[in-house]
Amino acid sequence: MDGIFNVLKPPGMTSHDVVAFLRRTLQIKKIGHGGTLDPDAAGVLPVFVGSATRLLEFLAGERKSYIVEITLGKQTDTGDDSGKVIKSMLVPEISVDRLMEMLEGFIGKQSQIPPMYSSVKINGQKLYKLAREGLNINRPSREIEIYKLELLLQEKKKILLAVECSKGTYVRVLAEDIANTAHTCGTVTFLLRTKVGNYEIDDAHTLQEIITKPEAYIQSPLNAVSKLPRLNLLPQQAVRVTEGVRTTVSATGDGRYVLIGPEGEFLGLGIYSEGMIKPEKIFQHYILQEE
Numbered sequence: 001m002d003g004i005f006n007v008l009k010p011p012g013m014t015s016h017d018v019v020a021f022l023r024r025t026l027q028i029k030k031i032g033h034g035g036t037l038d039p040d041a042a043g044v045l046p047v048f049v050g051s052a053t054r055l056l057e058f059l060a061g062e063r064k065s066y067i068v069e070i071t072l073g074k075q076t077d078t079g080d081d082s083g084k085v086i087k088s089m090l091v092p093e094i095s096v097d098r099l100m101e102m103l104e105g106f107i108g109k110q111s112q113i114p115p116m117y118s119s120v121k122i123n124g125q126k127l128y129k130l131a132r133e134g135l136n137i138n139r140p141s142r143e144i145e146i147y148k149l150e151l152l153l154q155e156k157k158k159i160l161l162a163v164e165c166s167k168g169t170y171v172r173v174l175a176e177d178i179a180n181t182a183h184t185c186g187t188v189t190f191l192l193r194t195k196v197g198n199y200e201i202d203d204a205h206t207l208q209e210i211i212t213k214p215e216a217y218i219q220s221p222l223n224a225v226s227k228l229p230r231l232n233l234l235p236q237q238a239v240r241v242t243e244g245v246r247t248t249v250s251a252t253g254d255g256r257y258v259l260i261g262p263e264g265e266f267l268g269l270g271i272y273s274e275g276m277i278k279p280e281k282i283f284q285h286y287i288l289q290e291e
Contacts, residue, residue: 001028002050002283003218008204009037009045009193018045018207025211034059035196036119038172040082043193044204048224051283055224062197063147066163069190070175072182073157077131078117079172080188089184091157099159102181103149111141112173144169158189198226221283222258222266231257231270231277238286242267246278261286 009018015036023031032053034046043066048056073091076083094102114120116131122139130137148164159178163171172188179186194201205217231251233241238261240247251257251272259267259277268282 001026001214001218002052003221004052004223005047005049005210005218006199006204007045007047007210008201008206009042010206011040011042014039015045019047021207022047022210026214032056035064037193038080038191040080041191041193044196044199044201046196046199049218052221052224054281055221058224059197061167064165064167064169064193065195066171067152067192067194068161068163068171068175068188070159070161070178070186071157071189072159072179072184072186074187075176075185076187079115079176080191083117087185091184092182094182096154099154100151102178103151105181106146106149106174106178109143109145112144112170113139113141115170115173118170142168146174198223220266225258225269228256228258230260231272232260233262233267235262235286235288238262238267239288241270241277241279242282242285244279244282246276248275249277251277256280
């Protein structure tokens, strides 16, 4: 089994739990997910299986979209409502216009410090494990970017937002920063990931659906590299390239290409320069058919 499942992760499971469940249930050895989702969060979790795991790197830099509810007036140690409250503050009156102005200030590139309750590793140790031991250590900041921050609903103590952001963004930290700007504190009380790259929630499926009929929901590995240009190979070219030989071909420009065989099959990836394609990742060998 080679391909990608667009999993609708339920709340209460870690991303690792989802992978372990599918590995055990479908008896898959090679399997990995495309971007950790908080245990309390739900939504899109792309899971790559078989040879498709070699394409996980192409999902790493993709944008992510969320629907997030921020409850103002309290802050927890985990940044969401699974943690214990560590701070309580009054919530001032905030007009819609003022809130929109505040949100606008978060659009663009910025630095963000990962929370202690995260899977980030410092000196080989995951932060959440240190946090459970009561430790709070210095963490280097990361450069992130917020592309979209749309106000969907505002109540006295709750804000519902649509967020589009870069990799490495922690929505829990963003929520706390927004609350701080409003002169109060806040925590995430609902988080739904609606999109990772070209994997959207409308096309996601539950674990029960997937294990019942996996062949109906597995997507082609090609979906992971859909943004790359394609290079159609002739039979002799396909043979040479899939045998690892740098081969003369005609392409529109230098760079990485998806290699497509004479019958339309996905052969792998290659790097084109100076009129030749160099195989990078080969997924299947092309064999000439005897006439």
